[in-house]
Structure formats: structure tokens, C-alpha cells
Amino acid sequence: MSWYIHHVNLESHNVRQSADFFINIIGLPEGKWMYPDQVGKVGHSPETIAYFGTQNQGLHIVKAITSFARDNKFIHNPTIGGHFAICVPDVNAVKAKLTSEGIVVSDAGVYAMAGIHQIYCYDPSMNIVEINEVVDPIGGQGPSANQDHPVRNEPGNWYIHHVNRQVHDIKKTAYFYESLIGMKKDVFHTPGADEVGDFDRSEDSLVVFGPENRGLHLVRGMPTFHTDNGFMHNPTFGGHVAITVPDVKAVMDKMDKVGHLYSDAGTYAMAGMHQVYTYDPSMNFIEINQEIS
Numbered sequence: 001m002s003w004y005i006h007h008v009n010l011e012s013h014n015v016r017q018s019a020d021f022f023i024n025i026i027g028l029p030e031g032k033w034m035y036p037d038q039v040g041k042v043g044h045s046p047e048t049i050a051y052f053g054t055q056n057q058g059l060h061i062v063k064a065i066t067s068f069a070r071d072n073k074f075i076h077n078p079t080i081g082g083h084f085a086i087c088v089p090d091v092n093a094v095k096a097k098l099t100s101e102g103i104v105v106s107d108a109g110v111y112a113m114a115g116i117h118q119i120y121c122y123d124p125s126m127n128i129v130e131i132n133e134v135v136d137p138i139g140g141q142g143p144s145a146n147q148d149h150p151v152r153n154e155p156g157n158w159y160i161h162h163v164n165r166q167v168h169d170i171k172k173t174a175y176f177y178e179s180l181i182g183m184k185k186d187v188f189h190t191p192g193a194d195e196v197g198d199f200d201r202s203e204d205s206l207v208v209f210g211p212e213n214r215g216l217h218l219v220r221g222m223p224t225f226h227t228d229n230g231f232m233h234n235p236t237f238g239g240h241v242a243i244t245v246p247d248v249k250a251v252m253d254k255m256d257k258v259g260h261l262y263s264d265a266g267t268y269a270m271a272g273m274h275q276v277y278t279y280d281p282s283m284n285f286i287e288i289n290q291e292i293s
């Protein structure tokens, strides 16, 4: 069963300030949100949501709405603390598996995005996860038959490379994504011995779903990860989204110009990838990377 990261939702305290960061520093053009005919109580305006991508895939920058779960009769509030969404071929089959294991699910139906059936739950490390299915394709969305999380270049020539989640029980959490959501594990492709950084790559600390390092990375929080590797930012805490851009040096130049702090990790963890870590204006941890081989 193929799957892909459909979107990443980041909570923002000031949506226009965050949008400015993603537009002017990272270089992403704003996209156009597509609502379904029957919209739930989402209460969105340009002050509460900014969107990057096409067909609702990509990055969602959202202001927390305290009453969102109550207003929509959900258990989960997907606007608080952010979340990520996995698109699967059959959301009802996933829902049946989750509920059979006693996992509480909010079935939102089609309520916020045109043609997309969304459900929400917590993974075993209490990360909020959306699972969705394209039930009414507009212009060829939906999982591709031959590859998990394929590269999907958005206007501005960027794509969501991976989502990183900090986990507390790596075995249970890996079981959740593998056996209940139906994702396929893969190996982590590191650079050569002369380039690779100082970190624990065993299955007790890192489990990867998706090909060529793209997809989902589950990591154990490692307190000295940043100091061991000479970084300011510790990418093993609190999770992050990684965005691949055509020119990471241009992004660093723009951050330098405005005094926005970042860690240039170089190529240290993923083969053929130059990685840079920073925080967005609402202190979401963001990785920006570039394919270099």
C-alpha cells in the first residue's frame, strides 16, 4: 500500500509573520486553499491560515483555535501544536485497524479540504496524526502506485522531504505506523565515513519510513545531539519538517541578512543532502535542505 506525507501543519502565533518567513526567507510562493462544498466550523481567514503548495498538499500554517475540537465535535484539536497528515489509499481500512486496537479516532469526514476525507488520532508517543484519503480527485491527487512519498515539486521548486517525530516508545510507535497505518520501513542512507556525524543510528534511536530518506523519521530525543555535532539546534527534540529547496545557500544568505540564527549542518546525516536547521517565527523547528549529488 503506498502512502505519502500530504501536508504538515505548523501552529503559528502570528500567521502573517510566519507567512512572511516562508515567503521571503525560504522562498515559497503562497498557494490557494480549496474548500469542500460543505465546510466544517474551521473559522479560517488570512489571519488564521497561510498555505504553501497545491491541491491543499504542502504546508499549512495555522493559528490555534481553542474551541476547534468542540466546534466540530472532534476529540482531537488539530490546530494546537501542529500535526502532519499521511495520505493513504483507504482511510476507512486504517480507521478500522486503529479502533480495533483501542485507539480513539476523530472522523472528520470531508470538512476542510475539497475531496479529502480526514481522520485524526494520537500515535503512541502522543503526536497528533491526521490520516486522509483522496475520495474525490481533482487533477490526479492520490497515492501513486509505484512509490511511497514520491518527490512532489511545488511552485517555487520545493517539496516536503521528511517529517521528523520525537518518540518516547520507538518500538510501539514504529508498530503503529507500520502495522496500523500501513507504511513501509526503509533503511537510513548515511553519507560516507569521512562525512557522517556523531549520532546513534541504531533502531533504538531512529526508524525511517519511505525511500531515499524521504518520508517519516521517528527519533529518540538525544540531549547532546547538537553539541556532539557542533550545532546550535537539536533536531531530535520536538519534531520538525524538512523542506527541500533548490538553493539552501541562498536561504542562509537571507537569514544572515536579517540576523536569523541557524545551524549549517552540511552533509552529515543523509547521503547527498546539505541540511540546515532553524526555527520559524513561532519556534517550530524547520530543516531546510538541498540535494547536492
Ligand SMILES: [Fe+2]
Residues within 6 Å of the ligand: 007, 009, 060, 078, 083, 084, 085, 130
Ligand atoms: Fe491537517
Ligand SMILES: [Fe+2]
Residues within 6 Å of the ligand: 162, 164, 217, 235, 240, 242, 287
Ligand atoms: Fe530531519
